[in-house]
Amino acid sequence: MAAMVVSAHLVAGETRMLSEHVFTDTQAEVAVNAGAGTNDVRYSIRTITSSGWGPETAGTATIKEGKIGITPLAEAIHILRLELPQPVELRFLAMSPPPELDETLLRDRLPLSAAAILDGEPFRILATGDSVTWSGDYLGMFAAMLGRASGNKGVTNVNRSYPGRSVDGSIRNFKADLAATSPNLVLLMYGLNDQGAGCAMDGYLEQYEWLAVHAKADLGADIVFMQPTPHIDIPIVARNQGGAKTDASNPPEFAFRTIGFAEALRPLASKLNVPLAETFSAIWRTGGPDIEASAKAMWPVYPREFSRQYSSILESGGQGDTIHPNALGHLLMAQAIYDAVARPPAKKNLDISGVSRWTKRGIESRVQIKNISTAPVSGKLSVYSRFECGPVALDGSGDFSLGKEESATFVVTWPEVKEPRDLLRFPAIASLAPGNPILSATILSAGGTRVLGIPCPFETATFARGRRIVEKPEVDVVLGKENVHVGFPKDSEGGRIPLLKEVPGGWAVAELAYCRYARALKGELPLDGDEAKWKGFSWASIGEPFQCRWTRGQDDKRKTPEECLLKWSCAAGKNGFTIAIMAAGSVGSDSFTLFFDPRAPGLLGTPGPYYWASGNLAKDGDLKMGKGETSKSAEGLKGAWRAKENGAFLEIFIPYELMDRTAWPESGDLGISIWWAHNGPLGGTHLQWSEDGHPWNTRWYGVARLAASPDQPMPWVVRVK
Numbered sequence: 001m002a003a004m005v006v007s008a009h010l011v012a013g014e015t016r017m018l019s020e021h022v023f024t025d026t027q028a029e030v031a032v033n034a035g036a037g038t039n040d041v042r043y044s045i046r047t048i049t050s051s052g053w054g055p056e057t058a059g060t061a062t063i064k065e066g067k068i069g070i071t072p073l074a075e076a077i078h079i080l081r082l083e084l085p086q087p088v089e090l091r092f093l094a095m096s097p098p099p100e101l102d103e104t105l106l107r108d109r110l111p112l113s114a115a116a117i118l119d120g121e122p123f124r125i126l127a128t129g130d131s132v133t134w135s136g137d138y139l140g141m142f143a144a145m146l147g148r149a150s151g152n153k154g155v156t157n158v159n160r161s162y163p164g165r166s167v168d169g170s171i172r173n174f175k176a177d178l179a180a181t182s183p184n185l186v187l188l189m190y191g192l193n194d195q196g197a198g199c200a201m202d203g204y205l206e207q208y209e210w211l212a213v214h215a216k217a218d219l220g221a222d223i224v225f226m227q228p229t230p231h232i233d234i235p236i237v238a239r240n241q242g243g244a245k246t247d248a249s250n251p252p253e254f255a256f257r258t259i260g261f262a263e264a265l266r267p268l269a270s271k272l273n274v275p276l277a278e279t280f281s282a283i284w285r286t287g288g289p290d291i292e293a294s295a296k297a298m299w300p301v302y303p304r305e306f307s308r309q310y311s312s313i314l315e316s317g318g319q320g321d322t323i324h325p326n327a328l329g330h331l332l333m334a335q336a337i338y339d340a341v342a343r344p345p346a347k348k349n350l351d352i353s354g355v356s357r358w359t360k361r362g363i364e365s366r367v368q369i370k371n372i373s374t375a376p377v378s379g380k381l382s383v384y385s386r387f388e389c390g391p392v393a394l395d396g397s398g399d400f401s402l403g404k405e406e407s408a409t410f411v412v413t414w415p416e417v418k419e420p421r422d423l424l425r426f427p428a429i430a431s432l433a434p435g436n437p438i439l440s441a442t443i444l445s446a447g448g449t450r451v452l453g454i455p456c457p458f459e460t461a462t463f464a465r466g467r468r469i470v471e472k473p474e475v476d477v478v479l480g481k482e483n484v485h486v487g488f489p490k491d492s493e494g495g496r497i498p499l500l501k502e503v504p505g506g507w508a509v510a511e512l513a514y515c516r517y518a519r520a521l522k523g524e525l526p527l528d529g530d531e532a533k534w535k536g537f538s539w540a541s542i543g544e545p546f547q548c549r550w551t552r553g554q555d556d557k558r559k560t561p562e563e564c565l566l567k568w569s570c571a572a573g574k575n576g577f578t579i580a581i582m583a584a585g586s587v588g589s590d591s592f593t594l595f596f597d598p599r600a601p602g603l604l605g606t607p608g609p610y611y612w613a614s615g616n617l618a619k620d621g622d623l624k625m626g627k628g629e630t631s632k633s634a635e636g637l638k639g640a641w642r643a644k645e646n647g648a649f650l651e652i653f654i655p656y657e658l659m660d661r662t663a664w665p666e667s668g669d670l671g672i673s674i675w676w677a678h679n680g681p682l683g684g685t686h687l688q689w690s691e692d693g694h695p696w697n698t699r700w701y702g703v704a705r706l707a708a709s710p711d712q713p714m715p716w717v718v719r720v721k
Helices: 103-109 114-118 131-135 138-150 167-172 174-181 192-196 201-219 252-256 259-272 279-284 291-297 327-342 420-424
Strands: 010-012 015-017 021-023 028-031 040-049 057-062 067-070 076-082 088-095 123-129 155-161 185-189 222-226 350-359 362-371 377-384 399-402 407-413 438-445 448-455 466-470 474-479 482-487 494-503 506-516 518-522 540-542 564-572 576-585 591-597 611-617 623-627 638-644 647-655 669-680 683-688 702-706 716-720
Touching: 015 088, 021 138, 028 076, 028 088, 040 067, 057 067, 076 327, 088 138, 088 327, 103 114, 103 327, 114 138, 123 131, 123 138, 123 174, 131 155, 131 185, 138 155, 138 327, 155 174, 167 174, 167 201, 174 201, 185 201, 192 259, 201 222, 201 259, 222 259, 222 327, 252 291, 252 438, 259 438, 259 448, 279 327, 279 448, 291 448, 350 438, 350 448, 350 506, 362 377, 362 399, 362 438, 399 407, 420 494, 420 506, 466 474, 474 494, 474 506, 482 494, 564 669, 564 683, 591 647, 611 647, 623 638, 623 647
Parallel strands: 021 088, 123 155, 123 185, 185 222, 518 564, 518 702
Antiparallel strands: 010 015, 015 028, 028 067, 040 057, 040 076, 076 088, 350 362, 362 407, 377 399, 377 438, 438 448, 466 716, 474 482, 494 506, 506 716, 540 564, 564 576, 576 647, 591 611, 591 669, 611 623, 638 647, 669 683, 669 702
């Protein structure tokens, strides 16, 4: 058996659990305060299982060598009360021993590392993720399961997770968090923050793929994808408490806000031959007769507080932390990881697929449900809107009753998409236009509610998405096997052009966005507030209406563009570069972030590590600057600004050290993104020079090129989205 995890989980004096989780066929050990003054200790135990309150017991334990042993009652959180002179309550988790390991499957699913596990070699598991990974210990539980099932006593683990992080955080810190720990196996779990922040799903998937590829190629490590988990912060009718509702304002489907991101990992995992741990369904389980009942059934596996993993909101009537699973929830996740790498897949009774097409009433998605079991299956399909998906409607009741090999087809419409141009608005441009929307749905069957993300790809051809560099203001974009020529004004710094083309069976729709390279001239320019020294430099604009964008697309809350308009320039010196920003309008309470990607030109616009510096305009004219987490140091990072009659003039010095470099990139090209957050009387507006939404990736960066003169011709970055 693998060694137990010993923690410093002190509760009262020296009386403590020696391990926070044990297997049900072993004893949980308690170190008893030497001053207890007795050899026998009365105790009582209550348990919380993943299904609710579990068995209870009471008895007497004898202290031996300062410890007592407690036999677990079930797979459950155990609430242990010791009747010492000063009563003590302790908690621990008991988990069932893992099922027998399938060695053939293990070798197939972990081709780089299975041999080390099975041969008893030292084996390190790394978990990287957000606050769900940080707050609990599915990592340690899985390590204990794998060690016990394989007989390998050299299984260790390391956690590199951080609250608030998105998947790009693991890319930014790949060297420090992943490469430096030399793992054999990487567990990757993100999505709650990515989805919540409105990050683009295709960027999320590109970053998962980057980590999988680099884990294998650079570290020789296998990787497991883990799905983001439910977020059950929804009103729940407490039917036994006078019909009162818990304090939440989200619609019921908020409970599975991450299902699109969770299910989007499935085809990517299949493409890369990476195991997918179905951690979303592991937490959701069989659900209940509706979404509210399903959420209430999950109360046992969520804690009363973020830091109280061995508690449950079952104890507080649903009040508490509804986003971070507790120890029981982490056990369910650990079991899902174990199943993904070492167990045959569970048999399913339904095969569910979808396809989308253009019709006279707009876009329809047809969902087919087929019974692939030998027994009859009946149920009800429901579909739901999603932030990154948009409103949907189901024709008919959604009811089905299927015998063996029988199928039923359901039609889903998209009410806000009646004609091709509708696809150019958010969220359709993010979810439908690329050609592979994912429906958010549930199936009620056998008294339980199952959550689904159903891919419904278009039958018709769509424009090939991507990024390229063009020297002339024209580009050929790919539509199926056909090239479509698109031109744009030669004097334009940037803009957006709708792409709409009728194709057999419907329409192909996309948007072409272009941003001209900025020019960086050589020069050592001090931060003295003198605008005259910038005469002759090249300037790029920020603040045109098409540059006011956030996660829902174009979003301009300025009364007029003149409320906040910017232009910027760059001078590359010996030890760093200076950025100047001329701001017109009321900007005294604004802030900004400058992102940098110093990689080779061929890597710009792809997922990868990046650096940043942030600043805000202080009332006294100082520019408060701070470096991003990926910079080891940034000595010399500074800024200054001064108010003008109608605006402000800023100068910012960025030392090359901030990018872990000693000079401007040898290629002459620096990936750059400028994000200016303007606080106006009608609300906040995000002005972005080259970005297209939330800037948690490098895929939409523009480029600043070291130029010989302010008139040197510059190419354009062109994106089709």
